[in-house]
Amino acid sequence: MRPHAFIAMPFGTKPGPDGTPIDFNRIYAELIQPALKLADCACFRADQELRAGDIRADMFQELLVADLVIADLTIDNPNVWYELGVRHALRARGVVLIQGPRNANPFDIYTDRKLVYALRADGTLDPALLDANRRSLAEMVKATLDTPTRRKVSPVYSLLPHLEQPQWQKLMLSEANEFSEAHAAWARLMENARQKHRPGDILLLAGETPTRALRTEALRTAGNALLKLRHHDFALEQFEAALAVEPDDLPSREKKAICLGLLGRVEETQTWVDMLTQSQPDSPEVWALAGRVARELWIRRWHPAPPTAEQDETAAPSAGPPPDSTALRAAAAEEDASLERAIEPYLTAFVADARHFYSGICALNLMLLRQHLGGTVDADALQCLIGGVRWACRSAIQSRGKTDASDYRLMASRAELALLLEPLAEVRRHFKAALATAGRDWFALDSTRQMLLLLRDLGFRPEETAAALNLLDKEQALLRAPVRPRQVFLFSGHMMDAPDRASPRFPPQMEAAAAERIAKALDSQDAGPQDLALCQAAAGGDLMFLEACVARGMHIQILLPFDEASFVENSVSQSAAPLTGDDWPMRYYAVQSRLRTPPRVMPHELGPLPRGADPYERCNLWLLDTALSWGVKKLRFITLWNGGGGDGPGGTAHMLREVKRRTGRVTWIDTRKL
Structure with a gap:
């Protein structure tokens, strides 16, 4: 994803500080554009927008979301000063100031670092210094983009x-524009991938945000999806x-x-949680997080086999036979001090914001468990908490109205409250x-389910807990548990040489040895x-690998850079050699007929190819991100592979480089030694 720069500068030819005409369009074309290309940035100037519409709307959107704004202050152009002021008001950083020679610097930016480019007496760029000015501007752009985000450039901030x-997101213009349309399309793809539990898609899309302004949000979305899928x-x-x-x-x-x-x-x-509570002492979210962490630490101290990240990844959880509740209760009761430390942060979060009903329910859950385990609980405080939690939960349901009645977290919290306090019939009703x-x-x-298993293990309200667990087990039985492969095999290899290939790389006579x-x-x-096998399905190495995986009963997922018909035409049929009997399309x-899930087509799943991207490289990254989403x-x-370069971008060499950045588990079959 290339950084995006907006250029605030005069248009056309304007008189310079001494009255000499300066062609600013040439400065843009000969200095700024080449420098941004050296810095690997895309650039935009409002007068270049060819769509019908209000140039000011595009300008405001750019000043908000552009990764960088370059402002040319050679002359006191009111539009440029206005745009610089808007950027300084909206963003704390991401500004580069440039100018030609002028007698005096404006007071407001007198101390700001600026790049001064050379002009000749006739107002044109000095060719003797132009290359040096380009390089200096490129270096300044890179340094600004690499500046730690805590450093504020804007004098306002x-x-x-x-x-x-x-x-x-809250300042998106009401009128649709290029950025808002690109963002909306990207957001739809991200949401679709999230709903289908496809973290590999999310990881790829996270690197294809319309601007770097979305980068943090995209990485958070990817992290949340992976966290939900237990790839911690x-x-x-x-x-x-x-x-x-x-x-x-x-x-x-x-x-x-x-x-x-x-x-x-x-x-x-x-350490991390302590730092958060110290820096955000009034945040109910932070205190709820501290409670969650403390609760997990309490469970780990007494539970004989708390689930680990690796166990979570490799197998769907199963209730199994109930453990010895009496022994677990005794072990948990020994950790009363640790349990008390888990209750306090949840109470702090609920007191800080009564709308944070989930923290109140978690505090109530743990207080009732403490009482159940024989610990001391303040009866008055418990009754106050029960009343507060009932009110908070009812208020949340009523305030969200019918349109949000499908909020599972809210309804599950209400069901948990019923399980903690109400009769069996009410427990069943609320869980349904x-x-x-x-x-x-x-x-x-x-x-x-994990919450219910904990209550079951400790023998808390056994009849009500068993009823809730039974309802949930029936619901989960209707769903297919997520596939959790033991190993993920990723393959990339040469296509079989076409009959007319000039320089042999993987000729048909190598096929038996390669297989x-x-x-x-x-x-x-x-x-x-x-195990899961992932690759494209080109004639040659790909199909030979897939045939071997089919023979071993592996789950196979094929990812294609184009629609299936185009892929077969471009990457399968061209290697067919009738004289030798190689019928790759039939293979x-x-x-394909043996697949449990059909091939996934990149444009259908991930949208059109981003500007400047190569389909084969993108498909390589898609394959790798999908493989990595199961865990490195x-x-x-x-x-x-023969160890050389490919016939174009996105080949085996590219895939190998990307894989080696993450793991050393590589098996290289060198075609030069077959």
Whole structure:
């Protein structure tokens, strides 16, 4: 994703400070554009927008979301000064000032760093210094984009330290424009991928945001999807990447703490949570997070086999036979001090904001468990909490109205409240109402299920808990549990040489030896029905790999850069050699007929190819992101390659480079040695 720069400068020819005409269009074309190309930036100037509409609307949108604004202050053009002021008011950073020679600098920016480019006496760029000016501007642009986001460039935000930047989503123009349309299309694709639980799609789309202004949001979305799918280590990477872009992003800081806790990194989790509560002492979300982490730590202290991240990834949870409730109750009761530490943050969150009903329910849950385990509970405080939680939950349901009655988290919270306090009939009624709003979300149901299993293990209200668990088990039984492969095999290799290929790379006579080596690579890693295979399906290495996977009963997912007919024409049929009997199209359709899920087509799933992108490289990244979304530790990469470059972008060499950035688990079948 290339950074996006907006250029605020005069248009056409204008008199300079000494009256000499200056052609600013040439300065844009000969200095600014080439410098931005050197810095790998895309650039936009309002007068270049060819769509019908209001130039000011496009200008305001650009000043809000552009990664960088370059302002040319050679002359005192009111439009440029106005645009610079708008940017300084909207954004704390991301401004580069340039100018030609002038007698005096304006007072307001006298101390600001500026690039002064050279002009000749006739007002044209000095050719002797032009290359140096381009390089200097490119370096200044790169340095500005790389500046840590805590450093404020805008004098407005520097002098008003408590002023907060507006959220760009809340300042979208009412009139549709190029940016809003691109954002809406991107957001639809992200939401579709989220609903279908396809984190690989989300990871790829996160790198294709219309501007870097969306980068933090995209990484957060990817992290949340991976967290929900229980890929905790990979989710942590996304939140840390978001914090590298925006170190003060509170949602990413909170989710990082959750990931650390779920990964069992106890000391790091506690340190991170303590830092958050100190920096955000009035945030109910932060205190609720502290309660969640403390609760998980309490469970880990007494539960004989708390689920780990790896266990969560490899198998769908199962209730199994109930453990010895008496023994668990005794072990949990021994950890009363740890339980008390989990209750306090939830209470703090609920007191800070009574609308934070979920924190109140969590505090009530843990207080009743403490009472159940024989611990001391203040009776008056408990009754006050019960009344407060009932009121908060009822108010939340009423205020959201019928349009939001399908909010599963809200309805599940109400069902949990019934389970804690109400008769069996009410428990059944509220859990049925909650399950009706789950929208076939297996992971949301499973989150509720984990809460019920904890109560069951501790023997809390056994009849009511069993009834709720029975209803939830029946609902989950109607859904297909997410596929959780043991290993993920990713393949990339040469196509079989076409009959008229000038320089042989993978000729037909190598096929038998290559097929044997592919089979050996799979068998050496015990590939079988519990594993997932990912690749394209081009004639040659791809199809040979897929045939070997079919023979081993593996689950196969084919990802195609084009629609199936175009792919077969371009990447399968061209290698057909009737004289040698190689009928690759027939082999493709034979493999396709054995798939449990049909091939996924990139333009259909991920939208049109982004400007400047290559379809094969994009498909490589799609394959890799899909493989990595199951966890780096599961990835096994097999490549059939001669060690050289490809016939174009997006080949095996590109895939190998990308894989090696993440893992060393690579099996290289060198075609030069076959």
